[in-house]
Amino acid sequence: DTEVTQTPKHLVMGMTNKKSLKCEQHMGHRAMYWYKQKAKKPPELMFVYSYEKLSINESVPSRFSPECPNSSLLNLHLHALQPEDSALYLCASSRTPDNEQFFGPGTRLTVL
């Protein structure tokens, strides 16, 4: 298995909802990442997990809460989001933090 999978593909949520984005890889990678990408903009790094430990949090608001239950899974818990949080959320993994990243297809999030 050489891919990063993300679920759901699309998500529409209200500002009071709680939802979670999921990311999974079975390549034995030990670094996993969350990015946010707005239309026609580059991906922006949000969080980095290295060996299941949060190593980088790019000053992301607390309404985004990452979780890495094990080396294959990465979650992003969402609560009380704002309409401006609507974006494509990309998950990536790499063999170690030194290596190139493999990206999933993303979750298209719309906050109403």
Next chain:
Amino acid sequence: LAKTTQPISMDSYEGQEVNITCSHNNIATNDYITWYQQFPSQGPRFIIQGYKTKVTNEVASLFIPADRKSSTLSLPRVSLSDTAVYYCLVGDTPNRDDKIIFGKGTRLHILP
């Protein structure tokens, strides 16, 4: 943090060789240069990575001059399916103070 500058957009024709140059004047000694390709509504895909001189793989070549202040991604004989955004990244592992940041990217449009 090493900042990158790329042309915003480029047009070329099928069958041509395309060269996209990235400027990174503040590249640090430990930094690598990495290029990603992104199609609409998909996650970026790793193309090539290098540190100095020339690197070639099955899809592209990367030319890096001795001063490493710029790099050129070369795509031989492009096709319509090469229409995408190409990102040049410069950085060390995101586990340390230097982290990888996506620049604004170059929108490459291949014409028939």
